[in-house]
Amino acid sequence: MTPTYRIDRWTTSSRISVWACALILLALCLVPLSGDDNLMSRGVVLFVYILLAATWNALAGFAGLMSVGQQAFFGLGAYFAIRLSDGGIPVFVALGLSSVVVAALSWPMSFVMLRLKDGEFAIGMWVLASTCHLLVNLDPLIQGETGTSLIAFNSYDPELRRQILFLFALGSAAVVLGLLFWLLRSRYGAALQAIRDDDEAAGSLGVEVLKSKRLIFVFSAFGAAIAGALWLGANISFQPKSYFGVQWTAYMIFMVLVGGIGTFEGAVLGAIIFFVIETFFAAFGVWYLIGLGGAAIVFSLGFPQGVWGAVVQKWDLHLLPIGRRLTLTREPNSTQTDD
Amino acid sequence: MNKLEIRDLEVCHGLLKAVRGINLNVQAGEVLAIVGANGAGKSTLMRAIAGSHRASQGSITFMGQTLGDLPAHKRVGLGLCLVPEGRRLFPKLTVQENLTVGAQIGRIGYWTVEKIFEVFDNLVKRRHANADTLSGGEQQATAIGRALVANPELVLLDEVSLGLSPAIVDRVYSILPQLRETETTVVLVEQDLGRVMKVSDRIICMLEGRIVLEGATKDLTRDQIIEAYFGLKPNAVEGAET
Amino acid sequence: MMGLLLQGVLLGGYYAILAAGLAFLYSVMGIINLAHGAFAVVAAYMLLVLSNLTGISPFLGLALILPIMAIIGVIVERTVFEPSNRGGPLLAVLATFGLSVVIDNLLFQQFGANTKTLANHIGDLSWASWDFGGGLYVGKLSVYTFFAAVIVLGGLQLLLTYAPVGRAIRATAQDSDTAGLIGLDARRIRMISAAIAFVTIGIAGAALGMRASFTPYAGGALLLFAFQATIIGGTHRVWGTLIGGVILGLAQTLGAQIAPQGFLIGGNLVFFAALFIRLMRGNLNWRKLISYKQRAMS
Numbered sequence: 001m002t003p004t005y006r007i008d009r010w011t012t013s014s015r016i017s018v019w020a021c022a023l024i025l026l027a028l029c030l031v032p033l034s035g036d037d038n039l040m041s042r043g044v045v046l047f048v049y050i051l052l053a054a055t056w057n058a059l060a061g062f063a064g065l066m067s068v069g070q071q072a073f074f075g076l077g078a079y080f081a082i083r084l085s086d087g088g089i090p091v092f093v094a095l096g097l098s099s100v101v102v103a104a105l106s107w108p109m110s111f112v113m114l115r116l117k118d119g120e121f122a123i124g125m126w127v128l129a130s131t132c133h134l135l136v137n138l139d140p141l142i143q144g145e146t147g148t149s150l151i152a153f154n155s156y157d158p159e160l161r162r163q164i165l166f167l168f169a170l171g172s173a174a175v176v177l178g179l180l181f182w183l184l185r186s187r188y189g190a191a192l193q194a195i196r197d198d199d200e201a202a203g204s205l206g207v208e209v210l211k212s213k214r215l216i217f218v219f220s221a222f223g224a225a226i227a228g229a230l231w232l233g234a235n236i237s238f239q240p241k242s243y244f245g246v247q248w249t250a251y252m253i254f255m256v257l258v259g260g261i262g263t264f265e266g267a268v269l270g271a272i273i274f275f276v277i278e279t280f281f282a283a284f285g286v287w288y289l290i291g292l293g294g295a296a297i298v299f300s301l302g303f304p305q306g307v308w309g310a311v312v313q314k315w316d317l318h319l320l321p322i323g324r325r326l327t328l329t330r331e332p333n334s335t336q337t338d339d
Numbered sequence: 340m341n342k343l344e345i346r347d348l349e350v351c352h353g354l355l356k357a358v359r360g361i362n363l364n365v366q367a368g369e370v371l372a373i374v375g376a377n378g379a380g381k382s383t384l385m386r387a388i389a390g391s392h393r394a395s396q397g398s399i400t401f402m403g404q405t406l407g408d409l410p411a412h413k414r415v416g417l418g419l420c421l422v423p424e425g426r427r428l429f430p431k432l433t434v435q436e437n438l439t440v441g442a443q444i445g446r447i448g449y450w451t452v453e454k455i456f457e458v459f460d461n462l463v464k465r466r467h468a469n470a471d472t473l474s475g476g477e478q479q480a481t482a483i484g485r486a487l488v489a490n491p492e493l494v495l496l497d498e499v500s501l502g503l504s505p506a507i508v509d510r511v512y513s514i515l516p517q518l519r520e521t522e523t524t525v526v527l528v529e530q531d532l533g534r535v536m537k538v539s540d541r542i543i544c545m546l547e548g549r550i551v552l553e554g555a556t557k558d559l560t561r562d563q564i565i566e567a568y569f570g571l572k573p574n575a576v577e578g579a580e581t
Numbered sequence: 582m583m584g585l586l587l588q589g590v591l592l593g594g595y596y597a598i599l600a601a602g603l604a605f606l607y608s609v610m611g612i613i614n615l616a617h618g619a620f621a622v623v624a625a626y627m628l629l630v631l632s633n634l635t636g637i638s639p640f641l642g643l644a645l646i647l648p649i650m651a652i653i654g655v656i657v658e659r660t661v662f663e664p665s666n667r668g669g670p671l672l673a674v675l676a677t678f679g680l681s682v683v684i685d686n687l688l689f690q691q692f693g694a695n696t697k698t699l700a701n702h703i704g705d706l707s708w709a710s711w712d713f714g715g716g717l718y719v720g721k722l723s724v725y726t727f728f729a730a731v732i733v734l735g736g737l738q739l740l741l742t743y744a745p746v747g748r749a750i751r752a753t754a755q756d757s758d759t760a761g762l763i764g765l766d767a768r769r770i771r772m773i774s775a776a777i778a779f780v781t782i783g784i785a786g787a788a789l790g791m792r793a794s795f796t797p798y799a800g801g802a803l804l805l806f807a808f809q810a811t812i813i814g815g816t817h818r819v820w821g822t823l824i825g826g827v828i829l830g831l832a833q834t835l836g837a838q839i840a841p842q843g844f845l846i847g848g849n850l851v852f853f854a855a856l857f858i859r860l861m862r863g864n865l866n867w868r869k870l871i872s873y874k875q876r877a878m879s
Binding site: 119 | 607612613615661664665668670671672673674675676678679680681682683686687689690801804805808809812840842845846849850852853856857859860
Binding site: 389390391410411412415416420428429430431432436437439440441485486 | 765
């Protein structure tokens with residue numbers, strides 16, 4: 001007896017959630033009309049976290065590349081925004097363009113870095129970040145650790161500036177998430193799923209795997225760079241130490257581990273959780289950081305599927321269809337998911 | 340006296356039951372051969388006895404002691420050694436180091452590292468060569484030596500002749516008389532039926548995880564074993580129906 | 582110039598001590614310990630507290646601290662390395678990174694941001710030097726550090742080659758399943774390996790505290806130096822770590838001559854050059870050479 005089955009990319013819940021995403025996006029577009037400055041600036045912070053979590057998750061959760069050096073691209077994104085703006089490019093164009101420059105730079109870097117495996121890659125990226133930090137400090141414009149600020153921003157009316165920045169951050173987060181969604185559903189995504197399941201077996205896919213890893217590497221550099229540029233837009237001042245600090249990676253790891261590594265929804269959820277925790281507990285300073293580190297240990301050792309992983313396990317809920325669902329139509333009780 | 344007693348043993352590979360409902364006694368000092376087609380569960384049974392594969396049901400008793408979930412390294416301490424399929428030497432350790440590390444468990448007896456070099460004198464000139472540079476026969480001799488230096492009461496030999504030329508296999512099996520002399524009990528898995536008939540006291544044949552034939556070697560005919568091996572009923576050998 | 586080169590080589594000795602534990606754990610257990618630097622800082626603080634409380638010399642203090650480091654190693658192995666290793670090498674990266682964040686901040690909480698040093702507990706050793714004439718001065722402490730590196734690495738080499746426990750460690754690293762089949766307790770051997778690695782981290786912490794000042798957050802930079810030395814050494818031999826350390830030390834010392842920031846940049850550039858050479862030579866993975874697992878040898 002051969003069971004009849006159906007392969008679905010879309011389920012009812014995923015159709016609903018895509019419409020819900022569209023509605024949320026639309027609603028968020030209206031936020032600037034409120035004129036609430038605090039709401040808008042906190043919004044930018046949240047979008048930065050979502051960008052960081054989603055792109056680190058793409059790297060770690062989907063391509064199996066644990067980077068401890070994404071602050072390299074975060075810092076470079078901010079740096080090139082200042083550089084380009086100083087070179088006479090309109091400031092918002094500079095903020096957008098810097099991430100493209102960083103993505104272009106990350107491509108040659110990937111050839112060397114992707115040679116490293118596992119833990120070697122992790123620390124190797126950290127060395128890369130420290131090197132970028134040192135090289136940026138050499139630029140006289142930055143004035144070493146003293147830093148500088150995005151002077152051109154001051155020519156805008158603060159109200160207008162905040163509104164544009166909010167929409168820019170919202171748009172970036174939406175575009176990057178959309179791109180990631182599309183990427184994971186493409187043939188590259190399929191190759192990456194194969195790596196995650198079994199690196200050795202995926203090796204037979206050879207070139208495709210390396211190409212997919214490179215694509216994700218460049219993509220997450222791009223995302224982290226946008227986040228860096230946005231952070232600069234929100235804070236205006238640029239001190240290399242705070243942009244190239246490893247604490248950014250600590251945040252990313254926390255968000256993705258808690259949310260659920262390797263799930264599209266988990267990273268976003270993790271960013272929101274982190275945003276809330278930061279809002280209430282950041283004042284605790286050192287203990288707050290100890291808590292973040294401790295959570296990373298606890299989640300990685302005891303709870304590696306994260307909050308969203310638990311949700312999926314418990315309710316078999318898939319909001320955004322990255323994989324394909326195989327439904328046996330003959331036996332309605334035994335549904336299998338393939339993702 | 341039974342050296343090894345197996346009761347209702349069941350071992351799973353994931354969802355697949357590789358060994359089901361095995362009952363077996365191994366007497367002290369005997370040479371027991373296990374035959375069977377590929378996938379009959381022979382190696383899984385060996386690994387379950389050695390403790391490198393967990394049994395899902397049943398019990399294994401070695402010299403009166405129930406093994407339960409005792410890890411492999413503790414079974415070695417009791418005198419139960421497996422020479423695994425595929426040799427599994429430590430590739431970047433020399434021959435001598437492979438043997439010495441095997442003796443580290445500290446069971447004193449007939450076998451010493453030097454004794455192994457005496458018996459397998461072809462290893463002497465490869466003493467300081469890394470294991471991954473050895474020929475198949477040299478590797479197998481080292482693997483057997485590595486188990487013997489622990490002076491086991493019971494040694495499990497899993498497919499020691501695999502991939503070796505007949506002359507080399509002769510050499511590997513030349514160790515058996517000395518094992519009998521030292522009253523070491525041997526359980527071996529072997530594909531070569533002729534060899535099995537020659538060296539063993541007793542034979543069991545496995546099919547799809549079960550024992551389908553058991554008997555003293557001198558009481559069994561080659562045809563009987565072959566029938567059991569392929570799961571053919573005696574009267575259906577030439578029949579069209581199954 | 583001569584003095585400069587000598588200075589770079591001796592600095593390399595310090596990096597080699599720093600890298601020894603990292604490289605050892607990686608090669609025998611497959612774990613990259615991102616909290617490596619943080620633990621060296623912990624050892625330095627322990628020595629400082631001990632010296633402050635009792636007034637004994639840090640050299641004597643080591644006799645007490647090293648066993649404590651070994652115990653910490655066993656605890657970390659049982660609570661972090663072992664559980665994370667079961668989930669794959671990537672989880673170990675995350676867990677040890679989390680651990681480093683916790684340690685850094687706990688140290689900050691306890692000791693504050695001020696820089697500390699052991700230099701004032703070791704008498705004149707922190708500034709004493711030999712005069713070789715012609716303006717060539719060599720600091721005694723850095724020479725001792727270099728010899729300590731030779732002793733630590735040589736000790737590891739001897740241990741792995743000749744000691745029964747060293748053979749067991751290598752056998753388990755190469756094939757832990759089979760190691761069990763010949764009576765080796767892989768769990769116990771992993772604990773011993775972790776203890777050994779943490780003892781070398783303790784020595785590195787002493788070297789750190791005596792030669793310079795340190796802060797609670799120094800661990801990250803130490804990890805990077807140790808890692809760079811390990812990768813540059815790029816070999817399956819224990820001595821590769823010393824060579825890697827020396828190359829790193831030379832690159833930093835010479836880089837510092839060009840510009841103040843050149844110290845770190847020089848080291849990083851050599852690191853990437855070493856990676857690039859590896860890329861050109863094909864994927865020559867030193868870890869594979871020392872401890873590659875082989876399912877079946879036929």
